[in-house]
Every structure is written in structure tokens, then in C-alpha cells.
Amino acid sequence: MSNPDTIDPKFKDEVMAELGGxxxxxxxxxxxxxxxxxxxxxxxxxxxxxxxxxxxxxxxxEVFRNPTIWMxxxxxxxxxxxxxxxxxxxxxxxxxxxxxxxxYEAPGPVAVVNEEECSGCDVCEKACPYGALSLVTKVFxxxxxxxxxxxxxxxxxxGICAAACPLSAITVEEYSNEKVAAQIQxxxxxxxxxxxxxxxxxxxxxxxxxxxxxxxxRAALTRFPPNVRVIVLPCSGRVDPIFILLALKSGVDGVxxxxxxxxxxxxxxxxxxxxxxxxxxxxxxDQMGLDMSRVRFVQIGTEERGRFPALVMQMLADLKAxxxxxxxTA
Amino acid sequence: xxxAARHPNIELLTYTEVKRVEGFIxxxxxxxxxxxxxxxxxxxxxxxxxxxxCPIEVPNEFEEGLAPRKAIYIPHSQAVPLRYVIxxxxxxxxxxxxxxxxxxxxxxxxxxxxxRWLDVGSIIVATGFDSFDPSELTEYGYxxxxxxxxxxxxxxxxxxxxxxxxxxxxxxxKKFPKKVAFIQCVGSRDERFNLYCSGFCCMYTxxxxxxxxxxxxxxxxxxxxxxxxxxxxxxxxxxxWAREMGIRFIxxxxxxxxxxxxxxxxxxxxxxxxxxxxIELESELVVLSTAAVPRADTEQMSSILNISRSPGxxxxxxxxxxxxxxxxxxxxxxxxxxxxxxxxxxxxxxxSGAAARAARILNAERWEIEPIVAHVWEDRCISAQxxxxxxxxxxxxxxxxxxxxGKAAEVMPAKCxxxxxxxxECPHNAITQMHFTDAQILAQLHALLAKEPEKKIIAxxxxxxxxxxxxxxxxSHFEYPASSRGIRVMCxxxxxxxxxxxxxxxGAGMVLVSGCxxxxxxxxxxxxVAAERFERLAKRLAEMGIxxxxxxxxxISAAEGAKYAQxxxxxxxxxxxxxxxxxxxxNERVRPELERRLRRLTEIPDVAKALEQVYA
Numbered sequence: 001m002s003n004p005d006t007i008d009p010k011f012k013d014e015v016m017a018e019l020g021g022x023x024x025x026x027x028x029x030x031x032x033x034x035x036x037x038x039x040x041x042x043x044x045x046x047x048x049x050x051x052x053x054x055x056x057x058x059x060x061x062e063v064f065r066n067p068t069i070w071m072x073x074x075x076x077x078x079x080x081x082x083x084x085x086x087x088x089x090x091x092x093x094x095x096x097x098x099x100x101x102x103x104y105e106a107p108g109p110v111a112v113v114n115e116e117e118c119s120g121c122d123v124c125e126k127a128c129p130y131g132a133l134s135l136v137t138k139v140f141x142x143x144x145x146x147x148x149x150x151x152x153x154x155x156x157x158x159g160i161c162a163a164a165c166p167l168s169a170i171t172v173e174e175y176s177n178e179k180v181a182a183q184i185q186x187x188x189x190x191x192x193x194x195x196x197x198x199x200x201x202x203x204x205x206x207x208x209x210x211x212x213x214x215x216x217x218r219a220a221l222t223r224f225p226p227n228v229r230v231i232v233l234p235c236s237g238r239v240d241p242i243f244i245l246l247a248l249k250s251g252v253d254g255v256x257x258x259x260x261x262x263x264x265x266x267x268x269x270x271x272x273x274x275x276x277x278x279x280x281x282x283x284x285x286d287q288m289g290l291d292m293s294r295v296r297f298v299q300i301g302t303e304e305r306g307r308f309p310a311l312v313m314q315m316l317a318d319l320k321a322x323x324x325x326x327x328x329t330a
Numbered sequence: 331x332x333x334a335a336r337h338p339n340i341e342l343l344t345y346t347e348v349k350r351v352e353g354f355i356x357x358x359x360x361x362x363x364x365x366x367x368x369x370x371x372x373x374x375x376x377x378x379x380x381x382x383x384c385p386i387e388v389p390n391e392f393e394e395g396l397a398p399r400k401a402i403y404i405p406h407s408q409a410v411p412l413r414y415v416i417x418x419x420x421x422x423x424x425x426x427x428x429x430x431x432x433x434x435x436x437x438x439x440x441x442x443x444x445x446r447w448l449d450v451g452s453i454i455v456a457t458g459f460d461s462f463d464p465s466e467l468t469e470y471g472y473x474x475x476x477x478x479x480x481x482x483x484x485x486x487x488x489x490x491x492x493x494x495x496x497x498x499x500x501x502x503x504k505k506f507p508k509k510v511a512f513i514q515c516v517g518s519r520d521e522r523f524n525l526y527c528s529g530f531c532c533m534y535t536x537x538x539x540x541x542x543x544x545x546x547x548x549x550x551x552x553x554x555x556x557x558x559x560x561x562x563x564x565x566x567x568x569x570x571w572a573r574e575m576g577i578r579f580i581x582x583x584x585x586x587x588x589x590x591x592x593x594x595x596x597x598x599x600x601x602x603x604x605x606x607x608x609i610e611l612e613s614e615l616v617v618l619s620t621a622a623v624p625r626a627d628t629e630q631m632s633s634i635l636n637i638s639r640s641p642g643x644x645x646x647x648x649x650x651x652x653x654x655x656x657x658x659x660x661x662x663x664x665x666x667x668x669x670x671x672x673x674x675x676x677x678x679x680x681x682s683g684a685a686a687r688a689a690r691i692l693n694a695e696r697w698e699i700e701p702i703v704a705h706v707w708e709d710r711c712i713s714a715q716x717x718x719x720x721x722x723x724x725x726x727x728x729x730x731x732x733x734x735x736g737k738a739a740e741v742m743p744a745k746c747x748x749x750x751x752x753x754x755e756c757p758h759n760a761i762t763q764m765h766f767t768d769a770q771i772l773a774q775l776h777a778l779l780a781k782e783p784e785k786k787i788i789a790x791x792x793x794x795x796x797x798x799x800x801x802x803x804x805x806s807h808f809e810y811p812a813s814s815r816g817i818r819v820m821c822x823x824x825x826x827x828x829x830x831x832x833x834x835x836x837g838a839g840m841v842l843v844s845g846c847x848x849x850x851x852x853x854x855x856x857x858x859v860a861a862e863r864f865e866r867l868a869k870r871l872a873e874m875g876i877x878x879x880x881x882x883x884x885x886i887s888a889a890e891g892a893k894y895a896q897x898x899x900x901x902x903x904x905x906x907x908x909x910x911x912x913x914x915x916x917n918e919r920v921r922p923e924l925e926r927r928l929r930r931l932t933e934i935p936d937v938a939k940a941l942e943q944v945y946a
Binding site: 049305 | 515519520521522556581582583584585586588589590591592600603607608610
């Protein structure tokens with residue numbers, strides 16, 4: 001309410017007229033949604049309660065100029081807890097829809113399609129939880145070809161499409177294949193014998209960004225022994241099976257992939273997609289004659305305090321118990 | 331309670347259930363069932379020799395299950411009357427208590443339930459409330475985490491006569507918790523469970539926090555709240571004192587509690603709304619301020635006593651502002667939290683009010699009632715001719731009509747509240763309502779439609795809601811077209827379908843029937859009777875060939891002046907959109923059918939005469 005000239009008293013009506021915005025005025029700022037929100041946990045500027053308040057007060061420009069309105073991933077952890085039954089993610093979507101009509105754009109970053117590589121196979125469109133990808137016909141060298149296109153306002157950069165693309169034609173800049181590979185290899189973790197503790201197994205952990213709520217568990221990520229390397233990705237759906245195969249090939253003893261519990265996935269269905277992928281991967285490993293238990297996939301509920309570190313230590317102990325020269329290239 | 335037990339004019343029936351209630355104000359008959367105690371009231375002296383020898387231990391309900399009790403027990407040490415009772419569901423009949431009782435010989439396993447009828451003049455319902463079961467609210471982990479308890483459990487732990495002798499300990503490790511958090515509005519102000527505010531939880535939480543802080547000044551106490559509600563006398567000052575003594579108040583409703591499995595400590599996730607920041611607070615004990623909810627047997631009681639319930643499920647008062655102690659049934663009064671959550675002073679005030687209002691009836695020789703009661707023309711009632719009917723009795727919300735085959739239906743004036751539902755429902759026009767007779771209402775209708783009927787909207791309104799809504803539209807200066815003409819009856823149930831037929835026969839442009847919203851109906855089920863009727867009527871009118879837009883049903887509360895004005899505006903707009911000539915032709919087309927349906931109308935006593943007067 002800083003400047004009365006910029007107040008739009010009709011703004012709240014506009015949002016309420018939009019599908020999903022109906023129950024806006026029921027909000028009495030109890031903060032339940034914020035206390036459940038994992039985005040708020042990571043970046044404190046994101047505050048759905050405050051956004052709703054600003055809408056109610058008619059702070060149109062402030063709301064639209066605020067980059068955080070694009071951060072809600074519609075995980076719907078808050079909705080079942082709201083005592084007023086407000087579907088907050090739908091409300092945020094209503095705000096975003098109006099913002100788009102007003103000419104605002106999500107600040108990005110977004111997934112990028114390499115159109116030269118893209119074959120138009122449509123796998124990414126089916127994998128994307130947000131319907132952000134669609135096939136369009138474009139002309140290349142005088143030839144019409146279907147390629148995938150990203151809707152900037154819908155993409156949440158979960159990277160599920162990047163892992164799904166059979167041609168690796170989609171990249172999410174911050175979590176590109178090259179950067180993930182570099183993270184795994186940093187400080188010569190795979191190659192330098194100095195990094196390997198004698199008699200201890202090497203464990204590579206891929207964890208999603210959202211399954212740990214407790215401060216202690218988040219802090220634990222950096223406190224594992226050096227033979228454990230944790231790579232944090234936006235979603236377990238970003239884990240490309242290639243990462244795992246390459247790690248095993250390089251001599252890593254085990255790989256643990258941790259995602260959210262189904263129903264709590266930050267990107268709606270990422271954890272289910274990862275579950276399917278990991279199952280297939282394990283079958284392939286089995287056919288290759290490798291021990292399936294060297295790759296594990298777990299789904300952690302956000303309120304399961306202490307489970308993640310315990311799982312890592314458990315897997316480490318299991319790997320140690322079966323310590324024998326790994327026959328990876330067989 | 332002790333005073334009540336000793337009073338010569340008070341008979342205390344404990345461990346007794348109300349089974350049936352018949353009769354009316356001043357003349358109720360109540361069937362009660364005394365449950366078997368298996369202990370003789372006149373022999374037991376409450377010495378307590380029996381309980382220690384009893385080998386059975388079950389959770390003690392009064393101690394919130396935190397302590398055991400025996401199968402032979404008293405509910406709590408101040409119980410009145412101080413007589414033991416045997417919990418026969420758990421008793422193994424070892425008869426050790428019989429030996430312990432010895433010469434008193436007060437134990438009698440042969441007791442059976444005893445039923446008897448009581449004659450009473452008035453009834454006060456003070457059945458109290460239940461506490462919300464927070465295990466339904468899974469995010470707080472009650473029942474899963476040992477150290478999440480309810481306020482009532484804390485009350486017992488903190489009580490010098492309680493299971494811990496007043497030592498505050500937490501359930502998981504029996505240690506004293508230095509950090510405690512209270513969470514408000516558990517199960518209330520929450521559309522998943524109860525929308526209402528329980529009202530007194532803020533105060534009792536502050537009381538518990540203050541009590542704790544006074545005993546242990548080092549204690550770290552946090553109260554999570556959405557709004558603190560301390561509106562009564564002296565309450566706000568108490569709240570201020572609590573803040574000043576260092577109790578931490580955080581505005582923000584926690585969404586989740588997680589437990590550290592090693593320490594048993596709890597981590598509360600909440601937004602500190604004042605800071606606009608997410609916080610994670612570690613606490614050794616979490617106390618949930620649970621909502622007050624209607625007692626589990628409220629529905630059963632409401633059907634026995636024939637009193638309705640408010641949307642929250644508590645018993646409904648006759649009028650929320652002007653008659654907050656009376657139930658909708660005359661002679662039945664409400665006291666305490668059975669009517670809605672309230673604290674001790676309010677319960678005492680309402681109890682005193684109920685006692686005074688009940689005593690008025692006991693002392694009166696005659697009792698004046700509203701004159702608008704229903705009356706049966708015995709010669710028209712087909713039940714008197716030996717035929718089976720009784721529709722009026724099934725539609726009466728107050729069970730005020732008795733129908734015996736072979737005799738005319740009989741209205742008990744003392745029970746009749748004058749909604750007029752039976753009058754409109756009687757298929758033989760054999761009932762009338764004093765001051766709202768068919769003759770009177772039809773005369774109004776004829777007068778209103780005497781000129782240019784096709785330009786008029788006839789609005790039938792109920793006295794309590796939609797008429798109030800129309801009144802509200804007027805006093806609030808909500809404009810609506812002048813084409814509407816209102817006819818007021820007591821309840822939408824009185825709005826006879828014949829009135830609607832007659833209005834269309836006379837050529838009315840539009841007809842609106844209106845009443846209360848279902849939950850607000852002044853006459854318990856009157857609105858429902860009307861709603862059913864009008865649903866059928868709308869179909870019938872359409873079949874006859876009357877344009878469906880010309881008949882509208884709306885539920886408008888007394889506060890919805892704007893809605894009333896809006897409805898009339900919309901109807902006026904529709905009316906104007908009709909071609910007047912087509913409207914007249916439509917009326918002519920349906921007139922023979924309407925006349926056929928209304929043929930019996932003039933047989934009703936006085937109707938013909940009343941209509942003659944209109945045209946005179």
C-alpha cells in the first residue's frame with residue numbers, strides 16, 4: 001500500500017474471477033501455507049501468504065514485478081493444510097495467467113531445446129509435468145520438421161525432460177549433463193587414489209532439492225565422509241541413467257538416488273518417473289550380471305526427519321559388507 | 331453439585347438416560363432409564379473399600395486415560411453422589427468387591443435397567459460438549475508422537491490431584507519439559523473440521539501458560555496462534571500480563587510437526603507472520619488447544635427433544651439475539667456449551683437464565699401462546715371419515731398434530747408454532763391457520779392483481795427471512811423495480827401451491843416464492859417442506875405450459891437485502907423481455923387447466939365471501 005496511485009482496488013476481483021482464484025478473500029493470513037512451503041524454506045522472498053495479501057490490497061504492479069510469483073511449482077503440499085480450503089497453487093496460477101495477459105514473463109531460466117538435435121519424438125512432451133513442452137513445425141534448410149518448444153511461463157526447470165530426451169537435446173543450464181559430470185569428478189573423486197579411503201566403498205548420492213525439510217538433514221548433506229559424494233539435483237526425475245552407468249564404470253561402488261515420497265513430489269510426478277526409470281535400470285544391471293543392490297532408489301517424505309542421513313550410512317555399511325573387487329566392465 | 335443434591339426440591343438422577351419426551355410446555359412426560367450401577371445407592375456410603383481389591387484396571391476417562399481406574403469406581407473424587415459404580419463391560423465377576431464391602435452389602439449384580447415416566451413442566455438441556463480428537467489432524471502427529479498432548483491432558487498433568495500429583499512431566503521419558511509450545515485452533519476455524527471459533531481456548535491456553543510460568547519462571551513457553559480472542563471482562567488484561575511475564579506469542583499457524591526419534595523432541599514448522607519468515611522451533615512438549623465439538627449423542631438428543639441444531643452441530647436457540655436461552659420447542663431451554671462453545675461465566679449466566687425461564691412456566695397457571703396456530707375443520711378432514719391420511723402430522727416440525735384413523739386430525743395448540751406447513755400440505759384444504767387463512771391470503775392476492783396483473787411480480791415471503799430481506803433492502807436503500815408485490819406469511823411452508831396457481835390464473839406476470847436458507851429456518855424443517863413442494867410445482871407449471879422463467883424459488887436471509895433487490899431486478903428484467911401479447915395468450919392457454927385445479931378453492935369456508943368483498 002506504499003503509493004495510493006498504484007493501487008488497483010479491482011485487482012482482487014480480477015483474480016477472483018479467474019479460475020482458481022475464487023476463494024482469495026477467505027485467507028486470514030495464518031501462515032499455514034508458508035510454513036508448509038518448501039520454496040519459502042529455500043528462498044525466503046517467496047511467501048504465498050504475502051502475495052495473497054498484496055493481491056487483496058490491490059498492489060497489482062508489485063505483485064507482477066515480484067519474480068517469486070513464478071516460483072510456485074504446484075506441489076500442493078500447502079493445500080490440504082489450509083484451514084480455509086484455499087487452493088493456493090491454483091490461486092498462484094490465476095495470478096500468473098493475469099500477469100501473462102498483462103505482458104509479464106517468467107524470469108527464467110528455462111529448459112533449452114537444441115533444435116538441430118531434436119527429432120520431434122515427443123517423449124519430452126509426455127514427461128513434462130507442466131505441459132510446458134509441445135511440438136511445433138519449423139522450417140530447417142527448406143525442410144519442414146517438428147521440434148519441441150518450451151513455454152517459458154510454464155517451465156519450472158525440473159529437468160525431467162532433459163533426462164527423458166533420448167538424444168540429450170534438452171538442457172537445463174544449471175544442471176546440464178556436463179555440469180553434473182563435472183560435479184561428480186570434482187577434485188579427482190573418481191580418479192585420484194588419494195580421495196579413496198583404504199578399505200572404504202565409494203558412494204555416489206543423487207538427492208532431489210526438496211525432500212529434506214529439517215535443518216539438521218540439510219546440514220548433513222555436507223558432513224558425510226569424503227567417500228560419499230552428494231549431488232543435489234532439482235528433481236530425482238533429472239537423474240539420467242547414464243550418470244549412474246558412467247559412475248559404476250568409473251569404479252564407484254554404489255549409487256543412491258533419493259526423491260520425494262509420491263504425492264509430495266515438488267514437480268508433481270518427477271519421483272514417479274524416476275521410480276520407473278530406476279526399476280528398468282536395475283533390471284538392465286541384473287541382465288548385465290551386476291549386483292542390483294548397488295543402485296538404490298528411495299523416496300523420502302519431507303517430514304521424515306533423520307531418514308536421509310540414516311539411509312546414506314546404511315547403504316555405506318551394506319556396501320562395505322559386500323566389499324569385493326567390482327567387476328564393472330563385464 | 332453438592333448443593334443441588336441436598337436441595338429438597340431437586341431430585342438428582344445420575345447414570346440415567348432420557349429415552350423419550352412427549353407432551354408440551356408445562357405438561358411434558360419424560361421416559362428415563364436408570365442404568366444399573368450394580369451398587370445399591372441407599373447402602374453404599376462411598377467408603378472405597380471395594381476399589382483397591384478389584385483386580386481390573388482400565389484407562390481412567392476423567393484422567394484422559396493417563397491413569398488407570400478399577401472396574402468398580404467413582405468417576406472422580408468430587409463425584410456427586412459419592413456412590414460407586416461397576417463398569418460391567420470390564421468386570422470379570424470375581425466378587426472380591428462383594429467380600430470387601432462386607433456388612434454394608436451394597437453390591438447387587440442382579441440389577442436391571444429401570445425405566446420410569448416423569449411428569450415435568452419444563453426441560454433444560456445442559457449436556458455440554460466433547461473435545462475434538464486431534465488425531466484426525468495428522469500433521470500435528472497426535473497419537474503418533476508421545477510428546478504431543480491435548481490441553482485437557484495437560485490440565486490433568488498439571489493438577490495436584492491428577493495422575494502425576496501436579497508434577498509436570500512429558501509422556502516419552504517422564505522428564506520435566508523446559509520448552510513447551512501451545513498450538514491454538516486445533517480443529518476449529520478450519521473448514522476441514524469445524525468452521526466456528528471455540529472461543530474459550532485462547533483464555534485457557536493463556537491460563538495454563540501463566541500457571542506454568544509462575545511455577546517455573548525459567549520455562550520457555552511459546553503460543554502459536556492465528557488470532558488471540560480475549561473479549562470478556564478482564565481477559566485482555568490477563569493476556570497482557572501473560573505477554574509481560576515473558577510468554578512468547580507467535581502469530582502463525584503451524585502446518586507440520588516432526589519428531590526427532592532419538593530425543594523425542596518436536597520440531598514445529600511455522601511462519602512467524604510478524605516477521606514474514608519461516609521458523610523451525612524445537613520443543614520438548616507440544617500442547618494442542620482442541621476445539622469444543624458437539625457431544626457425540628447430540629443428534630440422538632435433538633430427535634428425542636425435537637430441537638434443531640445449528641450448522642456447527644450444537645443445539646439451536648430460538649433466536650440468536652433475543653431468545654438465546656430458549657430452544658425452538660416451547661418449554662425446552664438450553665444452557666452451557668450444548669448450545670455452543672462458551673466459557674464458565676457465560677455458561678453460568680445462561681444456566682441461570684434457563685433456570686429462571688423454566689421456573690416461570692412452573693409457577694404459571696395459564697400460559698399465553700401466539701394466536702397464529704393451526705385449526706382443523708373436522709368435517710373436511712378425511713381421517714374423520716375413516717380414511718387413511720395423516721400428511722399434516724408428517725409435515726409438522728413440532729409433532730403438534732395427532733392423527734388417529736376415524737377421528738379428525740387434532741392440533742395441540744400448545745405445541746403448534748404457527749408455521750402453517752400443515753395448512754398448505756393438506757390435500758383436502760381441511761386445515762387453516764389463524765390470521766393467515768386461505769381467505770385472507772387469497773383476498774390479498776386478488777386485490778394486488780386487480781389491475782394490470784401481467785405487469786406485476788407476486789413475491790411470497792416468509793416472515794423471518796425473506797420478508798426481513800425485503801425490509802433490509804428498503805432500509806438499506808437497495809433499489810429495485812416497483813413491479814413487485816409482496817405477500818407475507820409466517821413460513822415458506824405456508825406458501826400453498828394453490829396461491830401460485832391462483833396468481834397465474836389471475837394473470838400475474840411473475841411469481842416468486844421465497845423463504846429462509848435451509849439451516850436458518852425458524853420452523854426447523856419448514857423450509858425443507860416448502861423446497862420439496864416448489865420443486866414439484868416448478869415441473870408441474872412447466873408441463874402446463876407456463877414459461878419456466880415466470881416462476882422462481884429463492885432462499886433469502888434477513889440480512890440479504892442486496893440479494894432480494896437483485897432477485898427482483900432480475901425478475902423484472904425477464905418480465906420486460908416478454909412480449910405482453912404473448913404473455914396474455916399464454917395465460918389464456920393455461921387458464922382452463924388452472925381453473926380445474928383450483929375448483930375446490932371456493933369450498934374452503936370464507937374464501938368465496940372474502941373474494942366477494944375484494945370485488946365489492
